[in-house]
Amino acid sequence: KNEVEQSPQNLTAQEGEFITINCSYSVGISALHWLQQHPGGGIVSLFMLSSGKKKHGRLIATINIQEKHSSLHITASHPRDSAVYICAVRGNYGQNFVFGPGTRLSVLP
Amino acid sequence: KAGVTQTPRYLIKTRGQQVTLSCSPISGHRSVSWYQQTPGQGLQFLFEYFSETQRNKGNFPGRFSGRQFSNSRSEMNVSTLELGDSALYLCASSIRGQGQSSYNSPLHFGNGTRLTVT
Numbered sequence: 001k002n003e004v005e006q007s008p009q010n011l012t013a014q015e016g017e018f019i020t021i022n023c024s025y026s027v028g029i030s031a032l033h034w035l036q037q038h039p040g041g042g043i044v045s046l047f048m049l050s051s052g053k054k055k056h057g058r059l060i061a062t063i064n065i066q067e068k069h070s071s072l073h074i075t076a077s078h079p080r081d082s083a084v085y086i087c088a089v090r091g092n093y094g095q096n097f098v099f100g101p102g103t104r105l106s107v108l109p
Numbered sequence: 110k111a112g113v114t115q116t117p118r119y120l121i122k123t124r125g126q127q128v129t130l131s132c133s134p135i136s137g138h139r140s141v142s143w144y145q146q147t148p149g150q151g152l153q154f155l156f157e158y159f160s161e162t163q164r165n166k167g168n169f170p171g172r173f174s175g176r177q178f179s180n181s182r183s184e185m186n187v188s189t190l191e192l193g194d195s196a197l198y199l200c201a202s203s204i205r206g207q208g209q210s211s212y213n214s215p216l217h218f219g220n221g222t223r224l225t226v227t
Binding site: 033035041042043044045048095096097098099100102 | 153
């Protein structure tokens with residue numbers, strides 16, 4: 001079993017739809033990161049979470065430490081949200097980052 | 110403020126050669142970490158440096174090495190290149206300090222160096 005799993009692997013949505021991407025992990029963590037990668041390779045850090053919920057514009061990230069689960073929500077999706085979204089966790093004592101396989105999102109106009 | 114700068118952007122090398130990649134962090138950031146991204150394995154952690162010391166190392170062979178200079182700039186080196194080393198190599202900087210309470214701060218990624226080994 002991989003330490004970090006994401007679902008779905010691929011997601012196609014119509015512009016304006018509400019989108020949820022899930023991340024589950026099997027180890028104790030000090031923080032979870034949500035990353036966005038556009039074609040061409042550049043990665044942007046969206047959120048860093050250790051508890052609760054964070055919101056930035058149309059993006060919301062939540063984490064449930066007891067259930068070892070995090071979700072990334074996109075409200076009113078837009079074609080520019082099309083990207084790969086990657087979940088990454090860091091262990092309790094600052095150990096190495098472990099990455100999920102990514103979720104490829106396509107938002108159609 | 111300038112972002113994280115990686116050089117070169119693209120590199121083509123031959124099997125058996127060695128390569129050095131460079132990363133200049135955001136001014137004031139003291140932590141630099143390196144990652145390898147391939148279609149098959151996804152993103153994988155290589156190593157992390159803070160104050161010129163390697164703090165963490167991923168599960169990569171000894172051919173992969175790195176260092177950090179006093180100005181926080183970092184280099185990674187891959188010796189005896191193999192075809193499987195073809196990948197996008199990304200570095201990220203963070204303002205992370207020292208000690209358990211400061212393990213986590215947001216990562217700022219560079220645009221990466223795309224290495225092709227032929």
